[in-house]
Amino acid sequence: MEVSLTNNILAIVTLESNKDKVEGGGAPVFYVEDEEELEYVAMLISRLTLSMAHNLGNGVYILVKH
Amino acid sequence: MIIGSILLGTLARLWMLKIDYRQYPGYPHGYAVHLTLGMIAAGLGAMVLPALLEKDYVAITFLALAAQQFSNIRGVEREFLNHLEETELVPRGTAYIEGIAKVFETRNYLALLVALISTIGFKLFEWYGGIIFGVLTALILQNAMREKVVKDIADVKVVDLEFKGDEGENIAIGDVIIMNVGVKESLEYWQKNGIGIVLDPKDDNARATLANTGQRQAILHDVATQLGVRLDVGVQDYTPLARLNLDTGRVVIIIIPIEPDEKWIKKAVEKTPVLEGSKRRPLASEAGHAAAD
Numbered sequence: 001m002e003v004s005l006t007n008n009i010l011a012i013v014t015l016e017s018n019k020d021k022v023e024g025g026g027a028p029v030f031y032v033e034d035e036e037e038l039e040y041v042a043m044l045i046s047r048l049t050l051s052m053a054h055n056l057g058n059g060v061y062i063l064v065k066h
Numbered sequence: 067m068i069i070g071s072i073l074l075g076t077l078a079r080l081w082m083l084k085i086d087y088r089q090y091p092g093y094p095h096g097y098a099v100h101l102t103l104g105m106i107a108a109g110l111g112a113m114v115l116p117a118l119l120e121k122d123y124v125a126i127t128f129l130a131l132a133a134q135q136f137s138n139i140r141g142v143e144r145e146f147l148n149h150l151e152e153t154e155l156v157p158r159g160t161a162y163i164e165g166i167a168k169v170f171e172t173r174n175y176l177a178l179l180v181a182l183i184s185t186i187g188f189k190l191f192e193w194y195g196g197i198i199f200g201v202l203t204a205l206i207l208q209n210a211m212r213e214k215v216v217k218d219i220a221d222v223k224v225v226d227l228e229f230k231g232d233e234g235e236n237i238a239i240g241d242v243i244i245m246n247v248g249v250k251e252s253l254e255y256w257q258k259n260g261i262g263i264v265l266d267p268k269d270d271n272a273r274a275t276l277a278n279t280g281q282r283q284a285i286l287h288d289v290a291t292q293l294g295v296r297l298d299v300g301v302q303d304y305t306p307l308a309r310l311n312l313d314t315g316r317v318v319i320i321i322i323p324i325e326p327d328e329k330w331i332k333k334a335v336e337k338t339p340v341l342e343g344s345k346r347r348p349l350a351s352e353a354g355h356a357a358a359d
Contacts, residue, residue, distance in 0.1 A: 048300075
């Protein structure tokens with residue numbers, strides 16, 4: 001049987017400069033160098049975990065499986 | 067007389083299979099199953115009148131057995147579609163499946179009724195009476211069983227998507243934000259290929275019906291099956307969604323169809339059946355009617 005964690009934050013991706021906006025908690029935090037890496041990492045984790053990347057509008061991306 | 071009635075009942079069942087292409091998955095084994103069961107149903111129906119004429123009243127009890135059998139059909143069909151559900155990119159939703167399963171059960175009763183009434187025709191007149199009675203019954207029943215479609219309860223419009231937020235990450239139609247997409251590449255794809263659909267309910271009954279998530283999922287499924295949907299496992303960003311405008315009761319849908327043909331998208335939405343399980347009629351109740359203004 002397949003068990004998956006839905007409607008939870010699976011991972012957080014953000015720029016190194018946004019460190020003060022995110023605190024580690026239930027989900028792993030990925031700090032990235034620039035926008036391009038941000039995009040790529042978010043997309044990759046999204047595909048791999050079958051989750052959706054959401055842009056919180058403040059430079060922080062969260063990955064949530066719906 | 068009996069054979070003629072069975073034949074008519076079975077033909078009625080076949081005809082009902084044919085006119086409903088959409089609810090039918092279209093696999094040959096399915097045809098075989100439903101035709102055979104339709105024939106059995108017609109056989110039982112054809113037996114009723116002769117049994118009564120013979121004063122064999124006990125024989126009527128086999129109708130109870132028939133009812134039992136046919137409710138099994140609903141179970142079979144439901145189970146089948148539920149199993150398939152996992153493999154659908156855009157699922158039908160349980161409400162749609164229940165609706166389809168129920169239709170399949172009902173149609174066996176219809177085959178039974180057609181056979182029963184055509185035996186009466188055979189008895190009263192000659193063979194032509196049976197045929198006329200049978201065909202008429204099939205036509206009348208089919209008309210009576212006609213489901214409403216979305217077109218009857220809502221106005222459908224195809225609109226452009228709006229993108230809100232700093233980087234346009236929120237996909238919206240009017241005031242309703244439907245989806246937040248983080249990945250830029252996906253966002254650009256939505257901007258280029260995304261299509262918005264607005265369903266404007268015609269009255270409060272329609273509003274309550276469209277608010278049902280099962281009904282919305284059915285619409286999504288129907289559009290996705292007919293116009294295609296750019297979607298795959300692992301690509302969640304392009305999932306079609308249907309959301310409600312809480313102020314107006316409008317349903318807003320976003321989708322990336324493979325065939326972005328507005329006219330036919332509208333058609334596909336309009337032709338989606340209104341599900342029996344989703345149908346609400348608040349206006350029919352005293353409180354609902356009085357509260358609506």
